[in-house]
Amino acid sequence: MKDSIYLDNASTTYPKPQNVYDYMYEFYRTQGFNPGRAGYDASQETAEVVQGTRKMLAGFFGGTDPKYLTFSYNASDSLNMIIQGVLNEGDHVVTTNVEHNSVLRPLNHLKRDGVIDVTHVPMDDRGFIDPDDVRKAIKKNTSMVIMNHASNVIGTVQPVKEVGEVCRDAGVCFAVDACQTAGVVxxxxxxxxxxxxxxxxxxxxxxxxxxxxxxxxxxxxIRCTRFGGTGIRSAYRFHLDEFPYRMECGTLNIVGVAGLKAGLEWINEQGVDAIHEQEMKLWSRLRDGLRAIDGITLYCADSPENHISVLSFNVEGSEAADVGRMLDVEHNIACRTGLHCAPLVHKQLGTDKIHGTVRLGIGPFNTEEHIDTAIEAVREIASIKKIKNTSV
Ligand SMILES: Cc1ncc(COP(=O)(O)O)c(C=O)c1O
Structure with missing residues (x-):
């Protein structure tokens, strides 16, 4: 990635803070033992890092007890466990049009197999879900409302607190995909x-x-949906029902846990609000710059309020994939194009017919210079396209 500008942070953040690289290396060199599987000191020390990170994360998310904070491979993995572990035959689920496939697909599979029924609540014109629409979609047999905290395509931060209150009132389980917000909101x-x-x-x-x-x-x-080793009570024939074991089986990704711990330490040092504010300043600069270019359609809310630093757009008359390729090849700017694993957002926006959008995702290490270079690159791409269009 040398000399290139990385604007695909909604996909994965890059680079990571230096302390993340340093700690992961140091930890694995000196403490990379199987946690909780043996009594020797080194294994116990590794278990302490895992337990400490559990505690940090549970606190970070306002949880009451670290044992309920469990590790998996990624959000898709956890969402599968949540969806398959809670839903039963005959249940109805309310979800939204802004979901990622890691929610939509597990639900679609259960629906196709005749296990559940699903209602998708559309977003409003600005990309927000109205809690009242969720309330209206809840039926007698609704057992779960599941939605993301922020869209990975249009960047809107949803009113999850208000939807949570609707669910509490209705006695329905509320599940949230915090993939795009945890760490910035x-x-x-x-x-x-x-x-x-x-x-x-x-x-x-x-x-x-x-x-x-x-x-x-x-x-x-929530039921346990995967079974195996836990390191304790090995003579017991079944997987342990108690937390955290109910949600974890096999050896944990301890280097991953260590990296997460270091990432969280960096975030706590900077402050979630400060990171978000800095990213949204750049987002506003990008939005204003792109908005001033002829032939650009932006897909975002009007203000940076209730927004994350993701911006989707299209260049009139161009395929998103072609714009992405030009940004990459001619301007050395990394971004993502297409449907971004969230097909229903595009269906509602109508961008499914033009194969999606170009998405720029701003991270904590982007600068004003990166943003200005990206704006100029899009301006050039749009002007070439315009010349081509007028000369045909
Ligand atoms: C809103 C949202 N949900 C879920 C996911 C899936 O995350 P992961 O690939 O880490 O499982 C993503 C990733 O892009 C996302 O943006």
């Missing part, structure tokens, strides 16, 4: 009435890939 399971939270380590939490997890609020009925 406050997530508080207690205040937001969230029963099940899924997060990923490699985006705004600034950890590596291969680590993510969930927080399950006390007394939320």
């Amino acid at each position: 406050d997530v508080d399971v207690e205040k937001m009435c969230i029963d099940l939270l899924a997060f990923t380590g490699h985006k705004c939490l600034l950890g590596p890939t291969g680590i993510g997890g969930s927080y399950v609020s006390e007394d939320t009925p």
Whole structure:
């Protein structure tokens, strides 16, 4: 990535803070033992790092007890466990049009197999879900409302607290995909009435890939959906029902946990609000710059309020993939194009017919210079396109 500008942070953040690289290396060189599987000191020390990170993350998400904070491979993994562990035959689920495939596909499979029924609540013109629409979609047999905290395509931060209150009133389980917000927007399971939270380590939490997890609020009925070794009570024939074991089996990705710990330490040092504010300053600069270019359609809300630093756009008359290729090849700018694993957003926007959007995702290490270079690059691409169009 030398000399190139990375604007694909919504996909995965890059680079990570230096302390993440340093700590992961040091930890694996000196403490890379199997945690909780043996009594020797080194294994116990590794277990302490895992336990310490559990505690940090549970606190970070406003949870009451670290044992309910469990690790997985990523958000998709945890969302599968949540969806398959809570839903039963005959259940109805309310979700939204802004979801990622890691929510839509597990639900679609259960629906196709005749297990559940699903209602998708559309977003409003500005890209927000109205809690009242969620309320209206809840039926007698609705057992879960599941939605993301922020869209990975249009960047809108959803009113999860208000939706959480709707769910509490209705006695329905509330699950939130905090993939795009954990690390840049406050997530508080207690205040937001969230029963099940899924997060990923490699985006705004600034950890590596291969680590993510969930927080399950006390007394939320969730079954264990995968079984295996836990390191304790090996003579027992079945997987342990108690937390954290209910949600974890096999050896953990300890290097991933270590990276997540270091990422979280960096975030706590900077402050979630400060990171978000800095990213949104750049986002506003990018939005204003792109808005001033002829032939650009932006897909975002009007203001940086309730927004994350993701910006989708199209250049009139161009395929998103072609614009992305030109940004990459001619301007050395990395971005993502297409449907971004969220097909229903595009269906509602109509961008499914033109194969999606170009998405720029700003991270904590982007600068004004990066943004200005990206604006000039898009201006050049749009002007070439215009010349071509007028000369045909
Ligand atoms: C909103 C949202 N949910 C879920 C995911 C899946 O995350 P992961 O690939 O880490 O499982 C993503 C990743 O792009 C996302 O943006």
